[in-house]
Amino acid sequence: xxxxYFRYGAMGSSKSAxxxxxxxxxxxxGQKVHLLKPRTDTRDGERVIFSRIGISAPCExxxxxxxxxxxxxxxxxxxxxxAAVIIDEAQFMTPSQVDYMAHIVDDLYVPVICYGxxxxxxxxxxxxxxxxxxxxxxxxxVPTVCWCGARAQCNARIKDGHIVREGEQVFLGGNExxxxxxxxxxxQGLIAPPAE
Ligand SMILES: [Zn+2]
Numbered sequence: 001x002x003x004x005y006f007r008y009g010a011m012g013s014s015k016s017a018x019x020x021x022x023x024x025x026x027x028x029x030g031q032k033v034h035l036l037k038p039r040t041d042t043r044d045g046e047r048v049i050f051s052r053i054g055i056s057a058p059c060e061x062x063x064x065x066x067x068x069x070x071x072x073x074x075x076x077x078x079x080x081x082x083a084a085v086i087i088d089e090a091q092f093m094t095p096s097q098v099d100y101m102a103h104i105v106d107d108l109y110v111p112v113i114c115y116g117x118x119x120x121x122x123x124x125x126x127x128x129x130x131x132x133x134x135x136x137x138x139x140x141x142v143p144t145v146c147w148c149g150a151r152a153q154c155n156a157r158i159k160d161g162h163i164v165r166e167g168e169q170v171f172l173g174g175n176e177x178x179x180x181x182x183x184x185x186x187x188q189g190l191i192a193p194p195a196e
Pocket of ligand 1: 181182
């Protein structure tokens with residue numbers, strides 16, 4: 001049975017690179033996938049998914065894909081040539097878009113693999129991530145580490161070397177505005193080792 005996957009991680013946990021690798025693995029076997037990102041993520045430009053390690057691939061927007069699927073995929077047979085749907089920045093999907101992805105899995109038998117952040121800069125769930133936690137069949141963490149070596153799960157928004165704790169949930173200021181920290185160092189506000 002196909003499944004709805006949510007692979008979540010903090011900033012810098014190579015989620016985009018993982019999404020691009022999974023796409024590559026399918027392509028290598030001659031299988032077609034739909035690679036998507038939500039339209040709100042304009043940080044990296046139009047219809048392209050970039051990883052900071054230097055790889056990228058063209059993608060569609062989630063809303064465009066849903067429009068396509070609604071128009072063309074009525075039965076399982078219609079979607080037979082699609083091996084998977086892969087979504088980056090999935091935390092920016094709306095809850096109803098996540099519900100639609102569950103329909104893709106359940107009724108059209110296409111696996112949907114979502115990569116995204118769990119929480120925002122205040123460590124609150126993004127609405128899309130919340131819905132994915134509620135619905136996903138498989139939930140996996142993509143690990144990354146804090147400067148101290150502990151598992152990083154907090155996304156700190158940084159301005160002038162300090163953690164910003166108030167503001168809008170979505171702030172597309174680029175990856176340089178964020179750092180991933182363990183919970184202890186997020187709460188302490190220590191974004192780097194203290195000077196000796
Ligand atoms: Zn730490």
